[in-house]
Amino acid sequence: MTSTQKLLGSSIVRYILTHSSNLYTVRAVTRNPESSKARALAALGAEVVQGDFDDEDSIRQALAGVQILFHNTDFWTTMSDDAEAAQSLTVAKVTAAEPNLEHVVLSTLSDPTTLFQGKYMHNLPYNGKFKAERMIKKEYPELWAKTTRLLVALYHSNWFLPPFSPVKTDSGQLELQNPYSPSSRIPSASPDDTGVVVDAIIRGGQKYHGRTVSIWSEWISDEEKLKVWGHVLGVKAAFKQVTPIEYQQRLESIGFPPYLAQGCLELLSMLGEGVNYVTGGEIIDARTIVDPSYHFKTWEEYVKEVNWTSIL
Numbered sequence: 366m367t368s369t370q371k372l373l374g375s376s377i378v379r380y381i382l383t384h385s386s387n388l389y390t391v392r393a394v395t396r397n398p399e400s401s402k403a404r405a406l407a408a409l410g411a412e413v414v415q416g417d418f419d420d421e422d423s424i425r426q427a428l429a430g431v432q433i434l435f436h437n438t439d440f441w442t443t444m445s446d447d448a449e450a451a452q453s454l455t456v457a458k459v460t461a462a463e464p465n466l467e468h469v470v471l472s473t474l475s476d477p478t479t480l481f482q483g484k485y486m487h488n489l490p491y492n493g494k495f496k497a498e499r500m501i502k503k504e505y506p507e508l509w510a511k512t513t514r515l516l517v518a519l520y521h522s523n524w525f526l527p528p529f530s531p532v533k534t535d536s537g538q539l540e541l542q543n544p545y546s547p548s549s550r551i552p553s554a555s556p557d558d559t560g561v562v563v564d565a566i567i568r569g570g571q572k573y574h575g576r577t578v579s580i581w582s583e584w585i586s587d588e589e590k591l592k593v594w595g596h597v598l599g600v601k602a603a604f605k606q607v608t609p610i611e612y613q614q615r616l617e618s619i620g621f622p623p624y625l626a627q628g629c630l631e632l633l634s635m636l637g638e639g640v641n642y643v644t645g646g647e648i649i650d651a652r653t654i655v656d657p658s659y660h661f662k663t664w665e666e667y668v669k670e671v672n673w674t675s676i677l
């Protein structure tokens with residue numbers, strides 16, 4: 366498994382070591398096996414190995430002998446869609462040469478050039494993932510044939526990231542300032558639910574080769590989120606719909622370079638315009654492949670369990 370230390374990856378490592386350690390051993394790739402997060406995964410029973418997507422030899426060593434790969438890259442580490450795509454291509458090149466490889470689960474996002482007929486061409490986090498897909502399909506078709514695409518909806522935890530976070534106005538009021546309507550419903554999810562879903566996908570094996578699975582717990586608007594948040598925490602917060610320029614300027618004022626502020630603007634605009642990359646067509650809803658009693662975490666449940674002091 367790659368990208369194991371934080372959100373999606375750590376949920377999967379933990380779930381598999383807890384529920385499926387009779388079937389699988391888990392090898393977790395990290396740039397720094399000495400970090401506290403890496404040590405915590407090792408303490409749970411993962412084999413933690415060093416590997417850096419930007420160092421092909423280290424990835425070749427880290428993935429040697431792999432049978433099932435979960436792979437995710439992080440756009441925010443490089444802040445470049447081309448660099449992110451190149452990282453995934455390195456992983457694809459290395460794993461395509463692995464003789465025992467049976468299955469790949471790839472965390473990805475939909476093609477921004479087909480969503481909204483290409484209106485948003487600079488949605489960089491989507492671009493990075495989708496460019497990688499396109500190259501893997503073309504250069505490693507056999508690998509692609511064994512791959513399951515995993516689509517995760519907007520994380521509940523995004524409010525801790527500056528492009529999504531409520532801000533304090535000069536008058537001390539907490540405000541969510543987004544470039545879309547407060548009533549736009551956006552598919553949302555908890556990364557914590559990734560583990561159970563990936564476990565089901567790899568248990569299903571070939572059944573999921575070439576398929577797409579999506580994880581979402583609910584469609585929820587910012588006004589609904591604010592209502593729940595305010596109620597649970599006993600705080601007052603408002604929504605302000607800002608213009609695209611105002612949104613971009615806010616990000617630039619806190620240090621985002623213009624290209625990245627534009628990328629975030631396009632990401633948020635697509636969400637506000639009702640992007641749906643989690644249902645329809647051939648997409649398999651994760652609910653249908655896990656135990657029916659499993660509950661996907663809602664925004665309200667997330668709000669109740671998290672410490673919000675850094676935002677308040």
Ligand SMILES: NC(=O)c1ccc[n+]([C@@H]2O[C@H](COP(=O)([O-])OP(=O)(O)OC[C@H]3O[C@@H](n4cnc5c(N)ncnc54)[C@H](OP(=O)(O)O)[C@@H]3O)[C@@H](O)[C@H]2O)c1
Pocket residue numbers: 367368369370371372373374394395396397416417418419437438439440441442473474490491516517518519520523
């Ligand atoms: N936020 C959302 O709503 C949402 C929804 C769907 C998809 N996504 C996508 O999910 C991605 C982030 O995934 P996440 O949330 O699971 O990430 P995350 O929790 O922020 O973790 C990032 C991981 O990337 C690894 N990593 C970064 N650079 C690396 C490198 N050069 N070599 C090896 N590993 C590297 C890190 O490993 P080490 O530090 O241990 O080396 C870390 O485990 C983003 O690209 C985003 O677009 C986000």
